[in-house]
Amino acid sequence: MLSINVSASNKPSSSIIAFKMSALSGVYFKSCDRKYRLKTEHNGAITSWFIEVSYHVQMANILAFESFDGGSHKQFRETVSSYSNHDWTWITRPAHSWKWRMVLSAQEMVEDAMRQGVQKPEAIFCTSLTDVAALRSFLPRGWRDIPVILYMHENQLAYPTNDSRDASFAFTNLQSVLTADLAIFNSKWNLDSFIDGIETLLSKSWDTSVHDIGTAIRNNSTVAWVPVELPPSDVVKSRVLHNTDNEGRSELKNATTIVWPHRWEHDKGPDKFLEIARTYSEKLNLRWIVLGQQFKEVPESLQTFQSEFSDRIEHMGYVESKGEYWNWLQRADWVLSTANHEFFGIAVVEALFAGCLPWLPEKLSYRELLPAAARGLSPDSVIDSEPIRCAIHEHLSMAQ
Template identity: 30%
Template sequence: MKALLLSAYAADSHRYWARGLMAHLEAIDWTLIELAPRHFQWRVRGNPLSFMSEHDATLSQSFDLIVATSLVDLATLVGLYPHLGRAFRVVYFHENQFAYPLGEQQARRLEPLMVNLYSALAADRVLFNSQWNRDSFFDGVAAFLKKMPERVAPARLEALQRDSEILPVPLWPLDQVSPCEQGAPSRILWNHRWEYDKNPEDFFAALEALSDSGLEFELVVMGQVFRNAPEVFEAARSRLARHVTCWGHQTRERYLEELGKGGIVVSTAWHEFQGLAVMEAVQHGCVPLVPERLCFPEYYADDYRYDGSRQALTTRLEQWLLSPGSRPPSPEINAWTWRQMRMRYQTRLQPAK
């Protein structure tokens, strides 16, 4: 089978997923086209022009399968290359713009919503990385369509919703995972993108409260750093300097090495459709502490969740730092690996028989 894999905004998690597909579904003859993750508003609306300008010869070929991320404007691309409409078309939703939280002074723009919607309608099958992602997408579409001047209700959306499936981004296998130390000094990890939607303010406020109370811990802050990171990071680095053992964007090797040292991996996110960063840390033996919202209840039992408030986070961390034995063990992650999910992917990337 000859397949075209399209990624319009190749952020770290999208690249991780795309390379996993190609490495673990090796019977498929893959061709990958991806665009750098920058200039989001231009990228999401202009990606067909970028694809056309840079990859016209490839797009002019015939394929049996097209797998596209949800930011690919697949409807426009098929309009520009009609022969691509003969391929079996799958759209994978890492996230959806209907549930993306807005930052300060941001307004909801129509273009990303329409690209998500039209790409889904142009697909033969849509896949989501979590139930939260799927539900918030179709709920968001329903609310959006009600705002249109003319009443519209595409029947195809009902079929897509009925036939869609939840397929998380699988974890690559590890050669070896070192057992994580549960004793002091305790380590607290942040390994998310440095952006407002990950809510770093709550994370650092909790740690400053713990530090002010005299508790000892090590702090590891990693993740993807962009040109305009929230100001709270630099301020927190100064205030928490005595705790910091690793700070900033790291090479992949150093990143995995730090995860392998163990600790408590924390999320305070307002936006998370799967939480791959937390999953990677869990894969290395870290204990997750995640809010009671978004996708997290799907993946983590009650023992690993707090009610989402800053105070509850501070209280749970204090308990786990003072009494490491009170922490639950790191969750079992076998169900999230390529070894377990390979056949499901292989089945869903083919037409129903």
């Protein structure tokens, strides 16, 4: 239960306003007690407001299904499990063959949970590559009314692809969002692009009786950013000693170091990255750090980049150690994104927390991640960097 007591006096007194409401099982913190003192002035009279907030949430047993346990999905699972006070039991599938995961993972994971003898949970949690409607149908009798929370890491309508994509996957997303008791999108961009895409898709059906689908989706959805861990304290402290001037440029031979921390795939814009490197490397005296997950096939543009700019590359390749990863981020002055899509952007947020300035497009989820003063910047901008870094950290505090 959550109780809030508010009194207007020079010292705490009995409450004159009291509210009580049920706390959602998704609240991460088991208990909290806080007292706040606010001062207001009216007609020259100063009044102190004492606000007491306390709540206690009983730990919930959550059965969670992750059908694609890799990349940002896996990082999200590990972070939530580490910092939540609830008891999480995860059933996962490997991170490959995403189409098969959407079609079969619901049955596979429920059967796996039954084989493991998982006890009846108080809530069920799953993510966006799971068919929630199918998941409910495969649950045992007596489990199908358990609240299901769906976390939408991505949607199948706004994802750029060179191949024609079967619309059935988009409708699977739609059925999942409406079948869940609550759908949580990781950004407003993710939610808005999903609604726009579904409305466009449904408009192609000349006799559909489904109307006002956007309202139905919004009524069952909310937005909550991905939880992102802060860098270790030694990274933050070393950032203070970083050799940059007030315009975000390194004082070491006037070079500026840029980090590109993305998956090495077409949707992250490697062609655009090569174009930017060719345009600005010499003009702005740029040095490069290229991180991110690699796959068997490396985009040709990244191979070309490595060949053309070998004398300007400080590091290029995936880093296994998280500590080493943070150290590379700390060495960069700016974080660059050339992504064609970004539903949230964990790698960019980590770089911003590490002190990098944002060289990001003014689209996708990036507009949400940045305060107005930090949008549209580049190493060619004339700025006072420290106030911008402070504004970014304050803006991103909800993602900590």
